[in-house]
Amino acid sequence: MPQQDPALRHAAALARLQPDDAERARLERDLKAILRMVERLQAAPVAEVQPLYHPLELPAPLRADQVTEGDQRALHLALAPSTGAGYYLVPRVLD
Amino acid sequence: MQGVLETARLLEQGDASSEELTLDCLRRARSHGRRLNCYISLAEEEAVLEQARASDQRRARGAGTPLTGVPLAHKDIFCTRDLPTSCASRMLEGYRSPIEATVVRRLREAGMICVGKTNMDEFAMGSSNENSYFGPVANPWDPERVPGGSSGGSAAAVAARLVPAATGTDTGGSIRQPAALCGVTGLKPTYGRVSRHGIVAFASSLDQAGPLGRSAEDAALLLHAMAGPDPLDSTTDPRPVQDYPAALAAGKERLQGLRIGLPRQFLDERLDARVGELIQESARLLEQQGAVLREVELTHQDLAVAAYCVIAAAECSSNLARFDGVRYGYRCEEPRDLSELYLRSRTEGFGAEVKRRVITGTHVLSAGYQEAYYLQALKVRRLIRDEFLQTLEETDLLLGPTSPTAAFRRGEKIADPVNMYLSDVYTVGCNLAGLPAVSVPAGFTGGLPVGMQLIGPPFSEGLLLQVAHRYQELSDWHLQHPPEPPPGEPGQAGGTPP
Structure with a gap:
């Protein structure tokens, strides 16, 4: 097995992705190239600058605490790959 | 197939019915659309013709709006009830959304008929439409070249005259860049002008939906129907929507003394030389009509x-x-x-x-x-946003290229993601700053269309459309269209997963 870049391995694990060897090699090369490109951000004059999370900095509007949608359980369960007895089904977690 | 305005006129004057036009759109989607691979799914024929017949009846009763019975296509990122929403991903192949996007609902309520969902880069990530699970889209001007992305299917369908107009989304240029590369008009509104409810999310502080059409007039008609506050999207802005179509007529007067900034960083040596010449020629055309040009600096570009x-x-x-x-x-x-x-x-x-x-x-x-x-x-991002806003206090709008080159060859950049990301070098700034911008056809290089980008301050869509419309009154680039392919065997529209 080829040696893995620890940063890539960590990010892939956090992102719940499991690239195969060929894909991992491509991702490693691409991630390095992207990080090289974004490295230029480090030289920006931002010592006194606050992060801008949202372009218009709108205040979050509040709305009345009222139920506006009824029971949507059946509607949403119908979209799931696997359901049973009104629940989502996944592989057993505990034996 | 005509544009939105011409189609609406045909319907209004009784020279065509929505049923005929909708059927024509479906037929063209199954033939030429199949060759371009610009649709992922098409509306079921009888169901959509039933909607078209109902539109014809509404018009006959005098109950229509300007958009009643006009066909359109939605990018496959908008949730629809009648058609699946795949976002061009295997992850959502065949997915049927329980909700309808606000944009889809508003255009449906305005009377438009959705004939299909267009191909795109998977989850709107891409600048070439080569990242679709359903295969790449061909540029109608040269099938060996990309249509741009991520709204490449929408731009190609409008450019190839398969449909009067289409919707798109723009996170880093995904409406404007394909509009430029396909020779159509595409507008990215101010962040918050159009609801994002029911649009599959990519980057929530950058995503914004907008129209792709033949002209600024078509874009104005669609945007007027799409825009406005929405209780289902708390980031929509509460201010009322301007009557964009009505505002267009004032474009000639508006150009008098209009201060247009030409960002030096948009017109430097990295720009294709011929694209740069066309942009400078377009700027001079507006100057001849009374605009005042000045070079400006966007130092953080x-x-x-x-x-x-x-x-x-x-x-x-x-x-x-x-x-x-x-x-x-x-x-x-x-x-x-x-x-x-x-x-x-x-x-x-x-x-x-x-x-x-x-x-x-x-x-x-x-x-x-x-x-x-x-x-x-x-x-x-704050530096970039603040610099844009400050520059737009000293000028009324900014003018530059939409893309550094015309459409590139399929496969040319796909193995080099950084090079691909640089395709959006002139468009991403508007998304970071939340600004509106429009791309309009501004000439050709090597037989391929080139787009000019106009950028304005927040909620200046009316001004951008006025100037774009005036430019299109003075030029005919937006009237050019790719050659019609020879008639082929009708096929089953919709891309083929690998």
Whole structure:
């Protein structure tokens, strides 16, 4: 097995992705190239600058605490790959 | 197939019926659309013709709106009830949304008839439409070249005269760049002008929906129907929507003394020389009509792509965490345990570019890297936004190219993601700053269309459309269209997954 870049391995694990060897090699090369490109951000004059999370900095509007949608359980369960007895089904977690 | 305005006139004057035009759109989608691969799914014929007949009856009763009975296509990122919403991903292949996007609902209520869902880069990540699970889209001007992305199917369908207009979304240029590369008009509104409810999320602080059409007039008609506050999207702005179509007529007067800034960083040596000449010629045309040109500086422009790459990737890694193979979307076969279900469903369900961005985004948000990359990019975003706003106080709008080159060849950049991201060098700044911008056809190089971009201050869509419309009164680039292919055997529209 080829040696893995620890940063890539960590990010892939956090992102719940499991690239195969060929894909991992491509991702490693691409991630390095992207990080090289974004490295230029480090030289920006931002010592006194606050992060801008949202372009218009709108205040979050509040709305009345009222139920506006009824029971949507059946509607949403119908979209799931696997359901049973009104629940989502996944592989057993505990034996 | 005519544009929106001409189609509306035909319907109004009784020279055509919505039923005839809708059927024509479907037939063209199955023939030429199949060759371009610009549709992922098409409306069921009898159901959509029934809607068209109802539109004809409404018009006959005098109960129509200007858009009643006019066909359109939606990018396959908008949730629809009648058609599946795949976002061009295996992850959502065949997905039927329980909700309808506000944009879809508003255009439906305005009377438009949705004939199909257009191809795109998977989850709107791409600048060439080569990242679709349903295969690449061909540029109607040269099938060996890309149509741009991510709204490449919408731009190609409008350019090829398959449909009067289409919707798109723009996170880093995904309306404007394909509009430029296909020779159509595409508008990215101010962040908050159009509801994002029911649009599959890519990067929530950057995503915005808008129209692609033949002309500024068509874009104005669609935007007027799409825009406005929406209680289902708390980031929509409460101010009322301007009557964009009515405002267009004032474009001639509006140009008198209009201060147009030409950002030096948009017109430097990195721009294709012929594209640069065409943009300068377009600026001079507006100057001859009374506009005042001046060079301006956007000193932080060189950081825009880098900041965008970090922020968009971070937001996409968060948004796409919802695809876990449990509640909806693709699930792998026979996972041994829950961990494998997550890992294999996501690894098998996402394409290469989506995985690249999710991993990049996860990395820049992870402990030890967040401050160096993500927070730094957000600070640079403020520099870029503030500089745009300050420049737009000294000028009324900015003018430059939409894309550094005309359409490039398929395969030319796909193996080099950084080079691909640089395709959006002139467009991402508007998304970081939340500004509106429009791309209009401004000439040709080597037989391929070139787009001019106009950028305005927040909520200046009316001004942008006025100037774009006046430019189109003075030029005929937007009236050019690619050659019609020879009639072929009708096929089944819709791309083919690998």
